[in-house]
Amino acid sequence: MPEELKKAKQNGDLIIGVDRGSLLLMQMKIKPDLMVGDYDSLKQNELAKIEKEVADIRYSNPVKDLTDSELMLQYAFKDYQVDELTIFGATGGRLDHFLVNLLMILNPEIKQFARQLTLIDCQNIIKFYLPGLNRINKIAGFPYFGVMNLEAVSELSICGARYQLKKYTSNVPKMFSSNEFLPKKKEFSLSFRKGLVAVIFSKDVNRFQSI
Amino acid sequence: MPEELKKAKQNGDLIIGVDRGSLLLMQMKIKPDLMVGDYDSLKQNELAKIEKEVADIRYSNPVKDLTDSELMLQYAFKDYQVDELTIFGATGGRLDHFLVNLLMILNPEIKQFARQLTLIDCQNIIKFYLPGLNRINKIAGFPYFGVMNLEAVSELSICGARYQLKKYTSNVPKMFSSNEFLPKKKEFSLSFRKGLVAVIFSKDVNRFQSI
Numbered sequence: 001m002p003e004e005l006k007k008a009k010q011n012g013d014l015i016i017g018v019d020r021g022s023l024l025l026m027q028m029k030i031k032p033d034l035m036v037g038d039y040d041s042l043k044q045n046e047l048a049k050i051e052k053e054v055a056d057i058r059y060s061n062p063v064k065d066l067t068d069s070e071l072m073l074q075y076a077f078k079d080y081q082v083d084e085l086t087i088f089g090a091t092g093g094r095l096d097h098f099l100v101n102l103l104m105i106l107n108p109e110i111k112q113f114a115r116q117l118t119l120i121d122c123q124n125i126i127k128f129y130l131p132g133l134n135r136i137n138k139i140a141g142f143p144y145f146g147v148m149n150l151e152a153v154s155e156l157s158i159c160g161a162r163y164q165l166k167k168y169t170s171n172v173p174k175m176f177s178s179n180e181f182l183p184k185k186k187e188f189s190l191s192f193r194k195g196l197v198a199v200i201f202s203k204d205v206n207r208f209q210s211i
Numbered sequence: 212m213p214e215e216l217k218k219a220k221q222n223g224d225l226i227i228g229v230d231r232g233s234l235l236l237m238q239m240k241i242k243p244d245l246m247v248g249d250y251d252s253l254k255q256n257e258l259a260k261i262e263k264e265v266a267d268i269r270y271s272n273p274v275k276d277l278t279d280s281e282l283m284l285q286y287a288f289k290d291y292q293v294d295e296l297t298i299f300g301a302t303g304g305r306l307d308h309f310l311v312n313l314l315m316i317l318n319p320e321i322k323q324f325a326r327q328l329t330l331i332d333c334q335n336i337i338k339f340y341l342p343g344l345n346r347i348n349k350i351a352g353f354p355y356f357g358v359m360n361l362e363a364v365s366e367l368s369i370c371g372a373r374y375q376l377k378k379y380t381s382n383v384p385k386m387f388s389s390n391e392f393l394p395k396k397k398e399f400s401l402s403f404r405k406g407l408v409a410v411i412f413s414k415d416v417n418r419f420q421s422i
Contacts, residue, residue, distance in 0.1 A: 091306060093334055093415070094411075094415065095332075095337070095411050096355065096389060099359055099388070100386040103359075103385055123306075146311070150383070150384065151382070152382065172317045175307060175313075175314055177278070200306050200310070202306065203305075205304060
């Protein structure tokens with residue numbers, strides 16, 4: 001992950017630090033262009049040091065309707081009008097943090113940016129899809145994928161993959177996990193009429209690392 | 212985790228291995244009473260060795276409607292009529308695996324057992340709640356909690372915690388993360404009229420382990 005962030009910085013991409021992520025970026029010698037957070041997990045001297053370096057600093061209220069990640073998305077897409085946004089470190093450790101990051105795309109103000117957002121960790125890449133026919137390309141090194149309707153979905157179909165799904169309709173979220181690309185196929189098709197669907201591309205690293 | 216499993220075995224609790232989990236248990240010298248899976252991740256000699264030792268072995272079809280975890284829940288609650296079930300290793304690494312384990316409780320055949328199920332990893336404890344007034348007890352060593360409606364919810368309220376929530380109603384899942392027990396309080400109350408709600412108790416270990 002640090003390598004990808006360093007490359008992004010070299011490319012001139014906008015780098016955003018969320019809360020303590022700003023400190024982590026500085027420690028990796030990657031100066032964020034924008035930082036967002038209530039910074040309650042930073043010591044005063046840590047925050048003061050970063051504040052001197054970063055051009056655009058936004059302070060959030062810890063008792064608030066939007067999380068720091070949601071605020072960051074709004075700033076990125078609305079103020080900075082980025083075309084694509086990749087979030088690192090949104091999945092690990094505390095599952096309440098991961099789930100807030102996974103589900104924030106259902107916020108009506110953010111939903112429109114679904115196709116522009118990617119969450120990445122060392123074992124998973126998460127992308128989001130809107131209704132219609134979506135052709136999903138294979139990502140090198142990630143042999144498995146799971147398809148999850150985050151909200152009510154109608155006529156969800158998966159074609160051209162190891163396990164097919166035909167016009168699945170439901171009011172509750174469900175994960176169809178451990179699907180695979182067909183040999184020699186570089187894509188599968190995902191279609192649905194209503195709802196918001198996440199595809200999680202994954203690989204095995206150490207199957208029992210959580211034990 | 213191995214210690215908790217060893218204690219459970221010593222207590223005479225029913226031990227179930229799911230798929231490759233059976234091998235892991237045997238390696239920890241904890242013989243499962245029941246094993247469930249298609250075992251496609253085991254080598255033939257690994258499977259043969261375990262088959263000799265385990266009393267009740269169920270073989271699932273890899274192309275199936277229910278996942279191995281869902282089948283395991285059905286066997287545990289219906290065939291073995293267990294009062295409480297704790298699942299270890301359901302959260303780590305591949306997020307499609309975690310999400311299938313988190314959401315399987317929405318399966319109508321399993322939902323009735325919501326209050327009897329717990330998912331555990333080294334940093335999180337997940338419990339499920341049904342409509343009504345639920346008093347949620349603090350778990351030592353887990354200062355934070357997140358509340359997530361897994362499906363449509365009506366009048367979801369959190370009282371007696373750091374952040375309150377009043378009669379939240381929504382058709383889409385949402386995680387209210389990073390809440391905390393009040394100092395000196397050993398419980399908070401969680402109430403709702405319709406839906407299924409997960410509470411994730413968590414602690415910080417290494418906030419950036421996923422990067």
